Each structure stands twice: as structure tokens, then as C-alpha cells.
Amino acid sequence: MSPTPVPNSTTPFWRTELHELDSHRTTPDLPANYDIVIIGAGFAGAALAYYLYDDNPFPPSVVILEAREACSGATGRNGGHMKPDVYYQVPKYIKRYGVKAAVDVARFEASQVQAVKALVEKEKIDCDFVLTRACDATLDADLARDTHHAFTELQNSGVANLKDVFYAYGKDAEQLSGVKGALSCFTFTAGHVWPYKLVLHLLQMAVNKGANLQTHTQVTRISDTALPDGRWLVETERGSIKTKKILLATNGYTAHLAPQFQDKIIPVRGICSRITVPKDRPVPFLPYTYSIRHGVGMYDYLISRPDGSIIVGGAKPKFWHDRSQWYNVTDDSKLIEPAVSHFDGLMQRTFRGWETSGARTDRVWTGIMGWTSDFMPYVGEVPGKPNQMILAGFSGHGMPLILLSAKAIVQMIRQGSKFEETGVPEIFRATEERLKSTKNEILGGHSQPKL
Ligand SMILES: Cc1cc2nc3c(=O)[nH]c(=O)nc-3n(C[C@H](O)[C@H](O)[C@H](O)COP(=O)(O)OP(=O)(O)OC[C@H]3O[C@@H](n4cnc5c(N)ncnc54)[C@H](O)[C@@H]3O)c2cc1C
Numbered sequence: 228m229s230p231t232p233v234p235n236s237t238t239p240f241w242r243t244e245l246h247e248l249d250s251h252r253t254t255p256d257l258p259a260n261y262d263i264v265i266i267g268a269g270f271a272g273a274a275l276a277y278y279l280y281d282d283n284p285f286p287p288s289v290v291i292l293e294a295r296e297a298c299s300g301a302t303g304r305n306g307g308h309m310k311p312d313v314y315y316q317v318p319k320y321i322k323r324y325g326v327k328a329a330v331d332v333a334r335f336e337a338s339q340v341q342a343v344k345a346l347v348e349k350e351k352i353d354c355d356f357v358l359t360r361a362c363d364a365t366l367d368a369d370l371a372r373d374t375h376h377a378f379t380e381l382q383n384s385g386v387a388n389l390k391d392v393f394y395a396y397g398k399d400a401e402q403l404s405g406v407k408g409a410l411s412c413f414t415f416t417a418g419h420v421w422p423y424k425l426v427l428h429l430l431q432m433a434v435n436k437g438a439n440l441q442t443h444t445q446v447t448r449i450s451d452t453a454l455p456d457g458r459w460l461v462e463t464e465r466g467s468i469k470t471k472k473i474l475l476a477t478n479g480y481t482a483h484l485a486p487q488f489q490d491k492i493i494p495v496r497g498i499c500s501r502i503t504v505p506k507d508r509p510v511p512f513l514p515y516t517y518s519i520r521h522g523v524g525m526y527d528y529l530i531s532r533p534d535g536s537i538i539v540g541g542a543k544p545k546f547w548h549d550r551s552q553w554y555n556v557t558d559d560s561k562l563i564e565p566a567v568s569h570f571d572g573l574m575q576r577t578f579r580g581w582e583t584s585g586a587r588t589d590r591v592w593t594g595i596m597g598w599t600s601d602f603m604p605y606v607g608e609v610p611g612k613p614n615q616m617i618l619a620g621f622s623g624h625g626m627p628l629i630l631l632s633a634k635a636i637v638q639m640i641r642q643g644s645k646f647e648e649t650g651v652p653e654i655f656r657a658t659e660e661r662l663k664s665t666k667n668e669i670l671g672g673h674s675q676p677k678l
Pocket of ligand 1: 231232266267268269270271272292293294295297298299300301302303304305306307308309310444445446447476477479480481483484496497498499540593594595596618619620621622623624625626627629
């Protein structure tokens with residue numbers, strides 16, 4: 228059986244200032260009956276809970292079950308980067324899914340940054356949200372050339388909205404990006420955030436409006452079939468709950484509860500770090516968030532925070548060749564040892580003017596992503612399981628995908644909307660066909676993660 232979250236996970240920077248709901252249980256015992264059970268309290272679970280209560284005078288009863296602490300999964304351990312893919316994968320998606328589908332995905336991703344900004348402003352969420360621009364700088368000559376050709380073709384086709392994308396190729400790239408040896412650079416609107424604070428605020432709002440949050444409560448099983456009254460039985464070590472509706476927000480651990488997602492949503496371990504700079508060393512301002520591309524699928528990505536520290540993830544060149552370090556791995560209590568030293572000196576190696584910055588690694592942690600075998604998230608009704616819905620499998624790229632996908636699921640629940648009326652790209656829909664496919668693009672060598 229597919230594994231569950233391990234105890235004693237590494238401590239990410241984001242979880243160094245804990246919220247009072249971190250290990251919260253709204254009621255001492257588990258309720259026996261609830262309208263809706265949300266499993267997982269990461270960004271997906273919290274956003275679902277938020278929308279179920281938002282502006283709802285007659286909300287259903289909702290319980291959120293979380294195996295560990297609130298926001299202790301991927302969301303609490305990520306790079307904080309909210310970066311829509313508005314150009315990079317678009318040519319590939321056009322070939323595979325057609326123009327409409329590819330353009331839909333790019334539009335949907337781009338709209339999320341503004342949606343998160345609007346949410347943060349509306350709800351006055353203190354989460355260090357910054358609206359900025361992302362810069363993709365490519366160091367590898369073959370990748371820079373291939374990306375150049377693909378982008379030029381995309382521009383010429385006129386199908387995608389590239390108004391917000393600035394592109395420099397060749398001699399100007401290093402100067403414009405500040406990245407040593409950059410052969411090309413793209414910039415476009417993006418954001419960054421303290422993800423834990425965003426999620427805990429959403430959970431707090433839901434709890435204030437009546438949601439029951441139960442942390443340290445692992446779901447061990449969902450009944451194979453519905454009970455005679457149509458409800459599902461959700462089993463935990465603390466008792467069982469009968470519910471009309473289950474929302475799976477379980478990311479890389481989904482297959483443990485829903486075995487049909489075995490080999491479809493695969494746990495993939497990633498590594499992240501925080502780098503600090505001595506206060507007495509002035510360093511060049513980093514105007515963007517960055518992805519530094521070393522080759523196909525090989526990259527580092529970083530954000531510079533308002534406190535002057537830098538959150539950096541990636542380090543793939545150091546460990547990607549050894550699949551046992553990352554593929555089907557759910558242990559985030561251990562670091563990826565070959566990658567740990569990668570962050571030392573990274574700023575000095577990468578950025579012009581940072582050579583004498585004194586930047587040093589402050590902290591390193593790991594986290595478990597849910598990568599899908601076709602790199603598309605699963606959103607919507609679980610095939611063959613009436614009243615079970617899923618929001619999972621963001622392939623290391625959930626921050627610019629989750630909020631509006633959660634809103635869409637709640638629109639389906641509250642207003643009875645059909646999937647196609649929600650604005651979620653059709654290729655994100657959880658379908659029988661996707662579950663039946665035996666293709667695995669992660670291992671097929673086509674992996675081109677987006678960050
Ligand atoms: C190291 C790292 C860096 C990343 N960097 C970025 C980035 O910069 N930008 C970006 O867009 N994305 C990034 N990602 C990916 C991003 O974090 C995820 O796509 C997103 O957070 C997924 O949110 P989620 O709510 O679906 O999953 P999670 O945050 O993982 O939440 C799922 C929750 O479900 C709980 N759960 C699972 N099974 C059970 C069960 N049986 N019972 C009860 N609870 C259960 C888990 O404990 C967990 O808390 C990164 C991920 C990692 C690991």
C-alpha cells in the first residue's frame with residue numbers, strides 16, 4: 228500500500244513561526260457524521276474550506292482531517308514561488324493537446340497570481356505576498372537555442388497571449404537578468420508568498436465560521452463502496468466519520484486512500500533551503516524571482532524575501548540521476564544528502580556582484596510533491612466514486628494552480644455547476660481515461676518541470 232506522511236519531518240523556514248491552529252483540534256473527539264470531509268490541510272484543503280464558508284449563510288458542516296500539523300506537507304515546505312507558466316510549456320501542450328487546451332492552461336495559471344493578490348487584499352492576510360516578475364535565465368546553450376526556437380514559433384503563431392512576456396536572447400541576457408553566463412532570459416508577472424501564513428489564515432477563517440479542524444488525525448481508509456444511504460465511511464485511528472462528500476486534498480499521498488491513483492499521482496521528494504546574508508554586507512538588489520535553468524529539467528529557483536533572506540529550491544543536477552532519492556519517496560524527515568552542499572555558495576556562483584556577499588546556507592529541508600504521470604493536476608469528481616472529489620497532483624507547481632481550482636470545485640458543490648462551466652482547463656479533469664493510461668512521462672524522459 229502507498230505510504231502516508233512520516234512523523235519528525237525536517238523543519239522548513241516557513242514553519243519556524245507557528246500559528247495557534249498548527250496542532251489544533253476544534254473538538255476533543257471526532258464527529259460521527261459530517262456533511263463534508265476534507266482530507267489534507269495544505270493549500271488545497273484550506274482553499275476548499277475557505278470557499279465552502281465564504282459568503283455562505285447556510286454552510287454545510289465541514290471537518291478537515293490532517294495527518295500531521297496544519298500545513299506541514301508540501302505547502303509548508305515549498306519555495307514560496309507563485310509563478311505561472313505563460314510560455315515555457317505552451318508549445319509542448321499545443322502539440323500534445325491542441326491550441327485551445329494549451330492556451331486555456333496558460334490563461335488559467337496567469338489569472339491565479341492576480342486572484343491570490345485579490346484574496347490577500349480582501350481578507351487582509353499577513354503572508355508577505357509580493358507581486359513581482361519572474362525571470363527565467365538559461366545557462367545551457369542547447370536549451371537556450373531550443374527555447375528560443377519554440378518561443379519564436381509561438382510568437383509567430385499568434386495564438387498565445389504573450390503581452391506580459393519580455394524576452395532577451397544572446398548578449399543582453401546576462402546584463403538584464405544579473406545571472407552570470409545567462410544566454411537567454413524571460414520575465415513575466417509572478418508572485419511570492421509565505422505559504423504557511425496564507426494557508427493558516429484561510430484555515431482560521433474557516434474555523435471561525437464553523438469548520439472543525441482535526442490535526443494529527445490520519446485517515447487510514449475510505450470505504451470501497453458507499454453505505455446503503457449513499458454516504459461514505461472515513462476511517463481514522465481516532466474513529467470513523469460518515470459523510471455525504473469527501474474532498475481529497477492529499478497531494479502525493481492520495482494513492483494510500485484512493486488506490487486508483489497509484490502510479491498516477493506519485494510522491495516525489497524535493498529539497499529547499501534558506502540563504503541569509505550578513506547585515507553589514509550590502510548586496511545587489513535582486514529585482515525578480517528567478518529560475519536558473521542548467522539544462523532540460525535541471526534548475527534552481529529562488530525568491531528574495533522582504534527580510535533579505537533568499538529561499539532556494541532545486542539542486543536537481545546533484546541528485547536527479549539517482550531515482551531512489553526522489554521517485555516514490557515519502558520520507559521528508561531526511562535530507563537529500565548529495566544536494567545539501569549545492570546551496571553553499573549558490574548566490575556567489577550565480578549572480579553578478581554577489582561574490583563577496585557572505586551569503587550562507589541557514590537551513591535546508593525536504594518536502595513531498597505529488598507529481599502526476601501526465602503532469603496535469605487532478606481536479607473534479609473522482610471517476611466511479613459518486614460524491615468524492617479530488618484536488619491534487621500539482622507536479623511541484625501548485626501555487627499558481629490551486630486557488631481557482633479549489634474555487635471551481637466549491638462552485639460545483641454549492642451551485643451544482645458542471646466542470647466545463649468552472650473555467651478550469653479541461654485537461655485537468657479527473658477522467659477514467661487518464662486513470663487507465665499506463666504512460667508515465669516522469670520516467671519517460673519527457674520531464675520538464677515548470678519552475
Ligand atoms: C521542496 C518543494 C518546493 C516546492 N516549491 C514550489 C514553488 O516554489 N512553487 C510552487 O508553485 N510549488 C512548489 N512546490 C509544490 C507545492 O508546494 C505543491 O504543489 C502544493 O503545496 C500542493 O498543495 P496541496 O495542498 O495539494 O498539498 P500539501 O501541502 O502536501 O497538503 C496535503 C496534506 O494532506 C495531508 N494528508 C495526506 N494524506 C493524508 C491522510 N491519509 N490523512 C490525513 N491527512 C493526509 C498531508 O499531511 C498534507 O498536509 C514545492 C514542493 C516542494 C516539496
